[in-house]
Amino acid sequence: MSSDDRHQLSPLQPGAHHAEPGRVRVLTWNVQHASPARTRRQAEWLAAQDADVLVLTEVAPGGHALTQALDDHGFIVHPADGAGDYLTLVASRIGKQQPVPEIRPSHLPHRCVAVRLHLDEGPSVGVVGLYVPSRGPQERRNVDKRAFQDAVAKLLPTLADDLAVTGPVVITGDLNVVDPGHRPHHAVFGRWEYDFYTAFTDAGYGDAFRHLHPDTVDHSWYGRRSGAGYRFDHTFCSPIGAVTTCFYLHQPRTTGLSDHAAMTATIAVPASTL
Numbered sequence: 001m002s003s004d005d006r007h008q009l010s011p012l013q014p015g016a017h018h019a020e021p022g023r024v025r026v027l028t029w030n031v032q033h034a035s036p037a038r039t040r041r042q043a044e045w046l047a048a049q050d051a052d053v054l055v056l057t058e059v060a061p062g063g064h065a066l067t068q069a070l071d072d073h074g075f076i077v078h079p080a081d082g083a084g085d086y087l088t089l090v091a092s093r094i095g096k097q098q099p100v101p102e103i104r105p106s107h108l109p110h111r112c113v114a115v116r117l118h119l120d121e122g123p124s125v126g127v128v129g130l131y132v133p134s135r136g137p138q139e140r141r142n143v144d145k146r147a148f149q150d151a152v153a154k155l156l157p158t159l160a161d162d163l164a165v166t167g168p169v170v171i172t173g174d175l176n177v178v179d180p181g182h183r184p185h186h187a188v189f190g191r192w193e194y195d196f197y198t199a200f201t202d203a204g205y206g207d208a209f210r211h212l213h214p215d216t217v218d219h220s221w222y223g224r225r226s227g228a229g230y231r232f233d234h235t236f237c238s239p240i241g242a243v244t245t246c247f248y249l250h251q252p253r254t255t256g257l258s259d260h261a262a263m264t265a266t267i268a269v270p271a272s273t274l
Contacts (some may be wrong), residue, residue: 017047017050017052017074017093019052019094019095019119019120021121022121022268022269023244023266023267023268023269024052024053024094024117024119024125024170024266024267024269025050025051025052025053025264025265025266025267026051026052026053026054026055026127026170026172026235026264026265026266026267027046027049027051027053027054027055027249027262027263027264027265028054028055028056028057028129028172028173028174028233028235028262028263028264029046029054029055029056029057029233029252029258029260029261029262029263030056030057030058030131030173030174030220030221030232030233030258030259030260031056031057031058031059031066031258032058032258032259032260033058033059033060033086034060034065034066034257034258035060036065038257039060039065039066039069040065040069041257042066042069042252042257042258043066043069043070043072043073044073045252045257046070046073046075047070047073047074047075049249049262049264051264052092052093052094053090053091053092053094053117053127054070054075054089054090054091054092055088055089055090055113055127055129055172055173056088056089056090056091056129057086057088057111057129057130057131057173057174058086058131058174059079059086059087059088059089060086060087061084061085061086061087062087063077063079063087063089066089067079067089070091074093075091075092075093076091076092076093076097077089077090077091078090078091078097078099078113078115079113080109080110080111080112080113080129081101081104081109081110084108084109084110084111085108085110086111086131087110087111087131088110088111088112088113088129088130088131088173089113089129090113090115090127090129092115092117094117094119094120095117095118095119095120095125096117096118097115097116097117097118098115098116098117098118099113099114099115100114100115100116100126100162100163101114102162103128103155103159103162103163105148105151105152105154105155106151106154107144107147107148107150107151108133108144108147108148108151111130111131111132111133111148112128112129112130112131112152113128113129114126114127114128114129114162114163115127116163116164116165119167119269121269122166123165123166123167123269124165124166124167125165125167125168125169125170125267125269126159126160126163126165126167126168126169126170127169127170127172128159128163128169128170128171128172129172129173130152130171130172130173130174130175131173131174132145132148132149132152132173132174132175132176132177132196133145133148133176134176135176145176145193146192149177149192149193149196152196152199153195153196153199156199156200156202156203156205157203159171159203160204160238167242167269167270168237168238168239168242168267168268168269169205169237169238170235170236170237170265170267171200171205171235171236171237172233172234172235172236172263172265173233173234174220174232174233174260175196175197175232175233175234176232177189177193177194177196177197177232178197178230178231178232179194179197179207179210179231180194180197180198182230182231183217184228184229186228186230197234200236201236204238205236205237205238205240206236206237206238206239206240206243207234207235207236207240208234208235208236208237208240208243208246208265209231209234209235209246209247209248209263211240211243211246212243212245212246213246213247217229218231218247218248219231219248219261220232220233220248220253220260220261220263221233221253221259221260221261222259224259232260233248233260233261233262233263234263235263235265237265237267242267242268242269242270243265243266243267243268244266244267244268245264245265245266246263246264246265246266247263247264248261248262248263248264249261249262249263249264
């Protein structure tokens, strides 16, 4: 049985989504700056997934087409503030979103969005979406990537205090880095890029996928020419024990909805916070 066969969510009938007390299902996906037509197809696919919260990265500038398409499917959408190139947004169909604008990196702030999600049962969960720039063109190779990573890393030590939620904190998105033990090893990554990955664990956020699948090789993006796999999309959580499932969904990548797989994680909200 292939990874794609094992790791699929059961599609929902229109209007069939319902929240389950005690857990939040978070799905992150790089939507590859889709055209309005592809955006509508992406929204249809997303609405059919059993996800409560979406964190979408590489959203086309402005994000209007995706915001409207998700709104048509019953999601409440919060895009990152400000103008910029590609945006990050959070969308939910449970609870109530409260933006946390003070969580704002000093460089490319539109690529980071943070919300408190107040659940109907009472607790609140922190959700932070990130889209780290790629290495960039030759004349600006790694300039924006490194500056954004440094700005985000400075936020991590106080992130939980700034969010001030009663439940877990989830940080997720396309980080454009791989973990130090990544297979295969890619020599192109520098120490500073691995340091960005470890900044999350140093701040108390565990890698959800590695926590549940310490030896599994899976990738969310493949090189167009080389075909080599990269695990660029990540979900970090604190406490890491709150993560009960985490895996990649390859169907949107293999069907051409994006060049990235989606990633889904189920986060338990402890009964003590309900």
